[in-house]
Amino acid sequence: MTRPDFPGIGGAAKIAVNANVPASTLVFEELRARIVSLKLPPGTILNRADLAEAFGVSQSPIREAIQRLEEIDLVMSYRQSRTEVTRINRERLRYESFLRCGMECEVVDRLCRAPGADLTKAMGYLKMQEVLAGDTDQIELFRELDENFHEELFAAAGYEAIHRLVIAQSSQMARLRTLDLPRGDKMHSVVEGHRAVIDCITAGDRQGAADAMRVHLSGTIGRLDDIMQANDGYFT
Structure with a gap:
């Protein structure tokens, strides 16, 4: 299992430019793009605190984005443990x-x-x-x-x-x-x-x-x- 490298993933400036788009949507779209391009390959551990810092947002939009990623089977969250990029089904x-x-x-x-x-x-x-x-x-x-x-x-x-x-x-x-x-x-x-x-x-x-x-x-x-x-x- 690997941990992702988040530099340049986009922070407060990027979200400010897209002020009419919910922060959770920006996070979701960026993470989905990185997962489907395999920049975040299966087995990658996503730490919510690290993501919040990288995007310059609170953990609330991070949580919402991860829930959407779970709905399309791109990540799996384990209670009080970790969130992991899934294998291809x-x-x-x-x-x-x-x-x-x-x-x-x-x-x-x-x-x-x-x-x-x-x-x-x-x-x-x-x-x-x-x-x-x-x-x-x-x-x-x-x-x-x-x-x-x-x-x-x-x-x-x-x-x-x-x-x-x-x-x-x-x-x-x-x-x-x-x-x-x-x-x-x-x-x-x-x-x-x-x-x-x-x-x-x-x-x-x-x-x-x-x-x-x-x-x-x-x-x-x-x-x-x-x-x-x-x-x-x-x-x-």
Whole structure:
């Protein structure tokens, strides 16, 4: 088990800039981002007092953020003991994969039936990914662009709120993708998947778009056994 390094995690200044957002939400979003990116890997012990000091807040928003992380199975708190980042739950992975695939296939279907939908931002993110594909030194930016691409598809279809729901319920899959992505061929595969989806949408090919999205989203879960074998300590 490891203890996290919190320098630069964000303190009172960051929360002041986001004055309209509850402190507990800022803490939750930052901790979730660090957990799904594996900067806080499974087994990491989270000390509430250390977190409160790092964020420049009282322990109340820390407690609320941890409760939200528990709800999505990213941490487990032991009474009067410790809070620990969980291992990746294989059964929840399958649930999350099913949920995300179903929602995203429906989104591309809606976009195919809305020829006026604005895909400009999604296509812009795709072009940036094409430039970065294969450069594993840019993996963090590539991962961010990946999420931005999918978010813009939801936005173009008018379902931003649904995207937030899907992301909130896909934390285990996010960790799995983090383990799978640092491969040059995986980056190219992501780009090819995004391109296939966009091409089908612009052609109005509803079945093709759904099939392309399904294939795109199934790549990582299809490699689950290999990923687990290479990272045994990260899984339940």
